[in-house]
Amino acid sequence: MSPAEQSQRSRSTRNGWLLSAPALTLLFLAASGPLLIVLVYSFLTPGQYGNVVWDFSLDGWIGILFTRDIFDGTMNLADAHLTIFWRSVKLSLMTTALTFALGFPTAWFIATRPPAQRAMWLFLITIPFWTNLLIRTFAINEVIRNEGLMNTVLTGLGLISEPIRLINTDTAVFIGMAYVYLPLMVLPLFAAIDRFDMKLLEAGYDLYASRMQVLRHVIVPIVKPGIVAGSILVFVPSLGAYVTPRVLGGGKNMMIGNFIELQFGQGRNWPLGAALSMALLLIVMAALLVYVRASTKGSNPHG
Amino acid sequence: MTQKVAITAQNVVKAFGQGAAAVRALDDVSVDIATGEFFTLLGPSGCGKTTLLRLIAGFEMPTAGKILIDGADVTEMPPNRRPVNTVFQSYALFPHLTVAENIGFGLKMQGRPKAEVAATTTEMLALVKLDAMADRKISQLSGGQQQRVALARALAPRPKVLLLDEPLSALDLKLRKKMQVELKRLQTETGITFVFVTHDQEEALTMSDRIAVMSAGKIQQIGAPREIYTRPVNRFVASFVGETNFLPVTATPQGARLSTGDVIAAEGEGSVLIVRPEQLRLGPAGVGAGLAAKVTGVVYFGTDIHVNLSLADGTALTARVPSPVDGGADFATGQDVAVTFQPGAARLIRE
Ligand SMILES: Nc1ncnc2c1ncn2[C@@H]1O[C@H](COP(=O)(O)OP(=O)(O)OP(=O)(O)O)[C@@H](O)[C@H]1O
Ligand SMILES: [Mg+2]
Numbered sequence: 001m002s003p004a005e006q007s008q009r010s011r012s013t014r015n016g017w018l019l020s021a022p023a024l025t026l027l028f029l030a031a032s033g034p035l036l037i038v039l040v041y042s043f044l045t046p047g048q049y050g051n052v053v054w055d056f057s058l059d060g061w062i063g064i065l066f067t068r069d070i071f072d073g074t075m076n077l078a079d080a081h082l083t084i085f086w087r088s089v090k091l092s093l094m095t096t097a098l099t100f101a102l103g104f105p106t107a108w109f110i111a112t113r114p115p116a117q118r119a120m121w122l123f124l125i126t127i128p129f130w131t132n133l134l135i136r137t138f139a140i141n142e143v144i145r146n147e148g149l150m151n152t153v154l155t156g157l158g159l160i161s162e163p164i165r166l167i168n169t170d171t172a173v174f175i176g177m178a179y180v181y182l183p184l185m186v187l188p189l190f191a192a193i194d195r196f197d198m199k200l201l202e203a204g205y206d207l208y209a210s211r212m213q214v215l216r217h218v219i220v221p222i223v224k225p226g227i228v229a230g231s232i233l234v235f236v237p238s239l240g241a242y243v244t245p246r247v248l249g250g251g252k253n254m255m256i257g258n259f260i261e262l263q264f265g266q267g268r269n270w271p272l273g274a275a276l277s278m279a280l281l282l283i284v285m286a287a288l289l290v291y292v293r294a295s296t297k298g299s300n301p302h303g
Numbered sequence: 304m305t306q307k308v309a310i311t312a313q314n315v316v317k318a319f320g321q322g323a324a325a326v327r328a329l330d331d332v333s334v335d336i337a338t339g340e341f342f343t344l345l346g347p348s349g350c351g352k353t354t355l356l357r358l359i360a361g362f363e364m365p366t367a368g369k370i371l372i373d374g375a376d377v378t379e380m381p382p383n384r385r386p387v388n389t390v391f392q393s394y395a396l397f398p399h400l401t402v403a404e405n406i407g408f409g410l411k412m413q414g415r416p417k418a419e420v421a422a423t424t425t426e427m428l429a430l431v432k433l434d435a436m437a438d439r440k441i442s443q444l445s446g447g448q449q450q451r452v453a454l455a456r457a458l459a460p461r462p463k464v465l466l467l468d469e470p471l472s473a474l475d476l477k478l479r480k481k482m483q484v485e486l487k488r489l490q491t492e493t494g495i496t497f498v499f500v501t502h503d504q505e506e507a508l509t510m511s512d513r514i515a516v517m518s519a520g521k522i523q524q525i526g527a528p529r530e531i532y533t534r535p536v537n538r539f540v541a542s543f544v545g546e547t548n549f550l551p552v553t554a555t556p557q558g559a560r561l562s563t564g565d566v567i568a569a570e571g572e573g574s575v576l577i578v579r580p581e582q583l584r585l586g587p588a589g590v591g592a593g594l595a596a597k598v599t600g601v602v603y604f605g606t607d608i609h610v611n612l613s614l615a616d617g618t619a620l621t622a623r624v625p626s627p628v629d630g631g632a633d634f635a636t637g638q639d640v641a642v643t644f645q646p647g648a649a650r651l652i653r654e
Contacts, residue, residue, distance in 0.1 A: 197395065199391060199393060199395040200395055200397060202360075202362055202382070202389075202391070202395065203389075203395040203396075203397070204408075204412075205361075205362075205381070205382040205383045206360060206362075206382050206383070206387075206388055206389045206457075207383075207408050207409035207412055207456070207457075207460065208383045208384075208409055208412040208413045208460065209383055209408075209412040210383055210412075213412055217408075217411075217412070218397060221399045222397075222398065222399050
């Protein structure tokens with residue numbers, strides 16, 4: 001490349017940046033502004049009516065893991081908080097696993113249909129997005145609650161005598177989240193499988209691989225970007241889920257999202273809510289880092 | 304056949320689709336392929352070459368008939384248990400693996416010890432001269448290099464039979480010639496039976512021990528290259544393998560009588576006389592024997608020229624003669640010539 005061409009190129013690059021500067025500035029402010037406010041609030045003191053008092057304090061952050069005994073003022077590990085964290089992580093991992101187990105065959109099925117049919121199947125997958133999350137969650141509630149569709153039908157058929165108690169349990173939350181987030185798993189998986197060259201299957205079988213071996217050594221490593229994308233798209237919103245645990249888990253089976261909401265509402269502890277939000281953000285980022293690192297490093301070490 | 308048979312196809316039929324819309328990709332195909340042979344399936348597009356190969360590999364089940372490998376019926380056996388490997392037309396190399404990992408894949412799936420996988424991989428890399436590229440990803444290779452990886456990957460597990468589906472068709476002419484030589488070398492060195500698919504008759508003639516010429520799902524003729532070229536059994540084989548003049552004749556006790564009335568001695572029987580363009584001789588008109596003909600056109604081909612001729616009754620004929628060098632015999636349109644046949648050149652075939 002000649003020097004003239006080079007300066008031409010750097011000029012056009014610079015112009016590109018200049019042109020997109022307003023949009024970038026706006027994006028940056030929009031993304032970081034609210035976060036900054038939350039970050040600042042997490043270091044303040046709760047006010048009496050749910051606002052904040054501008055006194056620096058670490059109580060918000062300490063409150064994530066510890067509670068101060070109201071009688072003697074000693075600090076104790078907050079078991080209730082840990083339970084909520086653990087439930088959130090566990091349910092999110094389970095949701096990711098279940099949506100993968102259901103989503104992979106679904107995506108494979110769609111990707112192997114004739115092209116004319118594929119659009120129709122994808123369209124069907126996206127139908128749930130047409131209604132609002134709250135309504136979809138209430139629909140699940142209607143199906144699984146004690147006097148709901150499932151129990152009525154099963155009792156009617158005489159298969160069970162007592163209704164299956166699902167509502168207000170972790171299982172209900174798990175089922176609900178898997179239902180709600182399934183399309184987010186299917187779509188990136190479909191995109192990856194759609195690009196997969198089906199001739200590689202024959203190559204695998206030809207080279208003595210069994211069906212399981214073809215799945216493990218050919219399909220999974222090649223569609224891995226889709227698996228990573230789908231898992232992130234499901235895991236992240238699951239971890240911060242609010243509506244589903246609220247509607248299906250009742251008041252007791254809280255997840256982090258509900259716990260944060262509690263601090264800004266009845267709890268009147270905005271700094272703790274803010275600190276919890278930041279902690280959630282950090283957990284998500286850490287999880288993503290670990291996951292991406294693990295899934296992109298040499299898929300098949302030599303030999 | 305006295306040699307051991309590696310592959311047998313017995314009355315194999317393969318139909319795709321149902322009822323009236325069904326396509327008979329293979330129609331009662333029977334063939335024995337000997338161990339250690341370089342066997343070529345030659346035929347035009349859509350004649351069923353790939354289908355036959357896929358039946359041998361086990362990717363498809365025959366509608367009727369049997370496939371035997373080394374005398375054992377494998378018709379129902381899945382591809383991963385057949386001692387057969389394929390070099391795919393599109394190579395189908397694993398994009399997530401390196402060159403070495405691709406080559407070792409088959410052995411690894413067979414559960415061979417790591418040391419053996421590594422040793423064979425190294426050996427194969429040397430065999431296809433890709434030692435320097437062992438750790439590259441497939442996307443970093445040229446077409447010819449990918450082709451060689453595909454070959455090494457299929458050879459590494461030492462299959463009894465190697466199936467090659469037009470492995471050279473994606474390469475440019477020069478590389479293709481080079482790979483033809485290499486393929487032949489690999490086949491001789493490894494002693495593995497090769498079943499090679501091509502629609503290029505020259506490729507088939509230069510590389511094969513035997514050729515099966517196919518058309519419309521049927522095998523038309525099986526034979527050594529020379530036999531196929533010099534003694535084609537029907538019009539399809541004669542026209543598909545090399546260029547041929549077809550002349551309608553009537554059989555007489557003296558020989559075959561052309562439409563011009565001339566009588567020509569010819570082997571075989573049938574109502575069509577075939578003669579290759581290079582087996583015709585052109586001499587000055589009116590001197591000695593020969594069919595009277597008029598030159599209707601001359602096409603220059605470098606080493607030789609094609610002279611288009613018209614016999615007395617208008618029958619068209621093409622002769623291929625050496626290029627005139629520095630004032631040697633040349634032909635001009637409209638010139639009268641006498642056409643003679645090389646001894647034994649003319650053959651009769653059935654329509
Ligand atoms: N899966 C299939 N479904 C329907 N028809 C098929 C299928 N596979 C092959 N055919 C048909 O069978 C016939 C033979 O196909 P095949 O692929 O064996 O031809 P080929 O000789 O390999 O041709 P080419 O030189 O173009 O590769 C063709 O008419 C083809 O359309
Ligand atoms: Mg083919």
